[in-house]
Amino acid sequence: MTWLLLAILAALPMPGTQFKQLPDSKGKAEIEHACYTCHSPDLLAQQRLTPKQWTATVEKMMRWGAELKESDKQVAIDYLSRHFGPENRFTPTATTPMK
Amino acid sequence: MDRRTFLGITAATAVMPKRLLQMNGYPLNLETPLELLTDYLTPNDLFFVRSHWIPRMPDLKTWRLTVDGEVKKPLKLSLADLKKMPLAETTCVLQCAGNGRGLQNPPMPGVQWRYGAVGNALWRGVRVKDVLDRAGVNAGAAHLHTFGSDDPPGKVPPFQRSIEMEKSLDDCILAWEMNGVPLPPQHGAPLRLIVPGWAGDHWMKWLVRLSPQKAPQSGFYMDTAYRWPLNPGAPGVAFKPEEMKPLTELAVKSNITTAPKAVTMRGIYDIRGFAFSGAPDIAKVEISDDNGATWKAAQLDARHSPHAWRLWHYRWTPAKPGRATLLARATDSRGATQPRETVWNQSGYLFNGWHSVDIEVKA
Numbered sequence A: 001m002t003w004l005l006l007a008i009l010a011a012l013p014m015p016g017t018q019f020k021q022l023p024d025s026k027g028k029a030e031i032e033h034a035c036y037t038c039h040s041p042d043l044l045a046q047q048r049l050t051p052k053q054w055t056a057t058v059e060k061m062m063r064w065g066a067e068l069k070e071s072d073k074q075v076a077i078d079y080l081s082r083h084f085g086p087e088n089r090f091t092p093t094a095t096t097p098m099k
Numbered sequence B: 001m002d003r004r005t006f007l008g009i010t011a012a013t014a015v016m017p018k019r020l021l022q023m024n025g026y027p028l029n030l031e032t033p034l035e036l037l038t039d040y041l042t043p044n045d046l047f048f049v050r051s052h053w054i055p056r057m058p059d060l061k062t063w064r065l066t067v068d069g070e071v072k073k074p075l076k077l078s079l080a081d082l083k084k085m086p087l088a089e090t091t092c093v094l095q096c097a098g099n100g101r102g103l104q105n106p107p108m109p110g111v112q113w114r115y116g117a118v119g120n121a122l123w124r125g126v127r128v129k130d131v132l133d134r135a136g137v138n139a140g141a142a143h144l145h146t147f148g149s150d151d152p153p154g155k156v157p158p159f160q161r162s163i164e165m166e167k168s169l170d171d172c173i174l175a176w177e178m179n180g181v182p183l184p185p186q187h188g189a190p191l192r193l194i195v196p197g198w199a200g201d202h203w204m205k206w207l208v209r210l211s212p213q214k215a216p217q218s219g220f221y222m223d224t225a226y227r228w229p230l231n232p233g234a235p236g237v238a239f240k241p242e243e244m245k246p247l248t249e250l251a252v253k254s255n256i257t258t259a260p261k262a263v264t265m266r267g268i269y270d271i272r273g274f275a276f277s278g279a280p281d282i283a284k285v286e287i288s289d290d291n292g293a294t295w296k297a298a299q300l301d302a303r304h305s306p307h308a309w310r311l312w313h314y315r316w317t318p319a320k321p322g323r324a325t326l327l328a329r330a331t332d333s334r335g336a337t338q339p340r341e342t343v344w345n346q347s348g349y350l351f352n353g354w355h356s357v358d359i360e361v362k363a
Helices: A002-011 A028-035 A041-045 A051-063 A071-085 B001-015 B081-084 B126-133 B167-171
Strands: A093-095 B020-024 B030-031 B066-067 B075-077 B088-095 B118-127 B143-148 B159-163 B173-178 B192-194 B207-213 B227-229 B244-246 B253-258 B263-264 B267-278 B282-288 B310-316 B320-332 B354-363
Touching: A028 A041, A028 A071, A041 B020, A051 A071, A093 B267, B066 B126, B075 B126, B081 B118, B088 B173, B118 B126, B118 B267, B126 B167, B126 B173, B126 B207, B143 B167, B159 B167, B173 B227, B253 B320, B253 B354, B267 B282, B267 B320, B282 B310
Parallel strands: B066 B207, B263 B354
Antiparallel strands: A093 B020, B020 B030, B066 B075, B088 B118, B118 B173, B143 B159, B143 B207, B173 B192, B227 B244, B253 B267, B267 B310, B282 B320, B320 B354
């Protein structure tokens, strides 16, 4: 049983894991609701995509079940394009996995 | 979990230095800083982690490896059953197909790995061939379908793959040990497929099922992802499906792990790194300090086994004051040489352009 619990813990963030905080602006709440089921904010914060690429990515994620209303799609694409465009620079957080 | 276990984990993690780079907190994706990849065997706690989904970990008492499909005798094997079979081991490189995606230009979506989604380890377990021989593969079964226990949410396609039967019978291993200790959970415990010389997407973690079949696996992670252009194209222009084939072998590549940032004209300086390829060995690594006009051979470390990386070192004497740029390029045992520019592809796989470091040379 201990092995099982250790295994689960190892595959999840360690206690005290810090995630990147997404910047506050219009669309953040929709993004958090749609994306955080499957990804930590780190994955979003490191992207360097054009609006065309963000549109394709958001549409792919909606096909895969992301909870984003069609009426909120453009708000989400605008948010991602505004903050995580081709000029975006990302510094990963230093962390510690289990041995 | 009891209180003692919880406190033990908390205490252990509190004193461990924070050394890996978190590319995604969940599912867990961690990159090794390049300057720490200096060992022949990459320590497990420094080894990069790539996960598509959060895995559902099995209870070892009930865990079984299922072998079904085109076989005469379907099997369900416990870890104890596997450990009774002849032991096999291999030391080889594991590199994520997307290592270096963050260096690609123009950029594309995905984990923006830079240099450190790679490591070299000793894997121990049992040969895939021995397991399949016990089941008796039917004639005509040319593809081995592989399944892990990690499960995606909702309508997200599962991460399922297949490899050619010929490769799986040649040198693939089902590993329960990594660098002499039980395979860590984040690396696929209790069992992981080891595919020497091939990109990490084939190395199925949390393995629960092997199924020989006549046709390759289908689905998003075979038909759309992990494909490689048949011919190089213009950067930024996406290839059509018929212009691509499944990505298999790694590309020849070297990285500089150790170099001083500033030196003087009076010294000789130690430059170090590693090199690997989809070919079984590296023939040479060369260093240039004149933008590739001339190259000098680095010394290859003697430690090696097929598809393991070669560590190398080079004694560099600065030629003139100012900023020097050192380049490294590798040539593999089949004669393929690392290119100046990587082959652009829309998923950012197998980046292998020349690696460079800048050094300030004072008079």
